[in-house]
Amino acid sequence: MWIVPEREIANLMTRDVAFDAVETVFAAMASGEAYNFPVIREAIGHEDALYGFKGGFDRAGLTLGLKAGGYWPNNLARRGLINHQSTVFLFDPDTGMVRAMVGGNLLTALRTAAASSVSIKHLAREDAKVLGIAGAGHQAKYQLSAALEQRSFDKVIGWNYHPEMLPNIEKVAAEAGVPFEVVDLPGMAEADVIITITSAFSPSLMADHVSPGTHVACMGTDTKGKQEVDAALLVKAAVFTDEVAQSISIGEAQHAFGEGLIAESDVAQLGAVINGTHPGRGSADQITLFDGTGVGLQDLAVAASVVNLAIAQGVAIEVDF
Structure with missing residues (x-):
């Protein structure tokens, strides 16, 4: 069995590798060559933590496994650890033997950013110039870095529930040489692409905050009850997702679907x-919305790529198991 510790991931996994892995597995899912297993996600009654499992099998890439982990909201304040903790396990699909154990924290951040980046590539207008970010937490900087590579944006606008956190993403924009401006939520109407990356249970981005032709990527935490955007926005938009079943049950589409506003x-x-096999954006004025629910196959795809890189570079640890 190979072990790739969390400490090695930053030197192995690039945004380009993550993008390619996620784009490829999304295509395999749509063609029926890959499928996700049912998600298990539970409040464990200790440390206010949510813990669960996501897994799946990609026949095309011969990737089988699961990610175990969740959200410990007290980690950062009490222990100096990030709140999201996870580990990916890969298995040989021919024998069932364990193949690898991979640190999943940075991989989760990179694959989540890659998913919204893939959606921008395939759904945003080619002439998109203003990028909006609603949210400024740990994941937001990865989202912004990945998004800036997909279009020639000439400005980033940002909003957050806690404005004092906005320098987190302003720094990323500055490093990319793109001007940054703080806005209120109605100011998001200026954006051609909007990424929401919050843990909200009530909508912040409303339908009238989004202009015709905008692409919206909803990338915040997915669980029962979560809601980042107004359900009416999904009625106005052409809605896309990684996996439909998750989108309408724990993703951003759950409210519009539950209220009978969309099917x-x-x-x-x-x-x-x-x-x-789908035309994607229908016109320059159409609003498109991608609901990134974070499927297990994304985690397996990036983990498989990082294992191959770690073996090739001699930093994977081999143990008998």
């Missing part, structure tokens, strides 16, 4: 756009 058939797979 399951109104939510399309982003992988179908990648494969060319």
Whole structure:
């Protein structure tokens, strides 16, 4: 069995590798070559933590496994650890033997950013110039870095529940040489692409905050009850997701679907756009929305890539098991 510790991930996994892995597995999902297992996610009644498992099997890439982990909201304040903690386990699909154990914290951040970046590539207008970020927590900086590589943005605008956190993303924009401006939520109407990356249970981005032709990527924590955007926005938009079942049950589409405002058939797979079996954006004025629910296959895809890189570079640890 190979072990790739968390400390090695930053030197192995690049945004380009994460992007390619996620784009490829989305396409495999839409073609029926890969599928996710049912998600288990539970409040464990200790430290206010949420813990669960995501897994799946990609026949095309012969990748089988699961990610175990969750959210410990007291970690940062009490222990100096990030609140999201996870580990990925890969298995040989031919024998069932464990193949690898991989640190999943940075991989989760990179694959989540890669997912929204893939959606921008395939759904945002080519002439998009203003990028909006609603949220400024740990994940937001990864989202911004990845998004800036997909279009020639000439400005970033940002909003957060706690404005004192906005320098986190202003620094990323400055390092990329792109001007940054703080706005209120109605100011998001200036954006051509908006990424929401919050842990909200009530909407902040409303339908009238989004202009015609905008692409919105909803990337915040997915669980029962979560809601980052107004349900009416999903009625106005062409809605895409990584996995439809998750989108309408624990993702951003759950409220519009539950209220009968949209049907399951109104939510399309982003992988179908990648494969060319769905046309994607219908016009320059159409609002598109990607609901990134964070499927297990994303984690397995980036973990498999990092294991191969670690072996090639001689930093993977081999143990008998």
